[in-house]
Amino acid sequence: MPKLIFIERDGTRREVDAPLGLSVLEIAHKNGIDIEGACEGSLACSTCHVIVDPEWYDLLKEASDDEEDMLDLAFGLTATSRLGCQIIITEELDGLVVRLPTSTRNLLLG
Numbered sequence: 001m002p003k004l005i006f007i008e009r010d011g012t013r014r015e016v017d018a019p020l021g022l023s024v025l026e027i028a029h030k031n032g033i034d035i036e037g038a039c040e041g042s043l044a045c046s047t048c049h050v051i052v053d054p055e056w057y058d059l060l061k062e063a064s065d066d067e068e069d070m071l072d073l074a075f076g077l078t079a080t081s082r083l084g085c086q087i088i089i090t091e092e093l094d095g096l097v098v099r100l101p102t103s104t105r106n107l108l109l110g
Contacts, residue, residue, distance in 0.1 A: 023087060024085070
């Protein structure tokens with residue numbers, strides 16, 4: 001089974017199982033990782049914002065315009081920021097490393 005590595009806000013590194021077809025947000029929730037996901041993955045907030053390790057960023061499917069719009073609302077946006085609800089685990093992403101931002105903004109749109 002693929003693995004996903006979360007770097008938590010305090011720097012703790014947590015490696016978890018990452019079932020194929022699940023999103024980073026779903027995997028975080030299944031493993032007690034502190035990602036809110038206020039809109040439950042419906043692409044209406046930025047509370048599942050994660051910072052993808054640069055070596056993995058180019059392997060991700062390109063962000064949609066809707067995801068880009070939500071990322072504009074994220075606190076601490078970086079060049080490798082993505083929404084966890086939009087990153088779906090594939091075999092190619094085995095070992096993906098994502099960092100949780102220091103804080104989030106809970107702006108639910110819709």
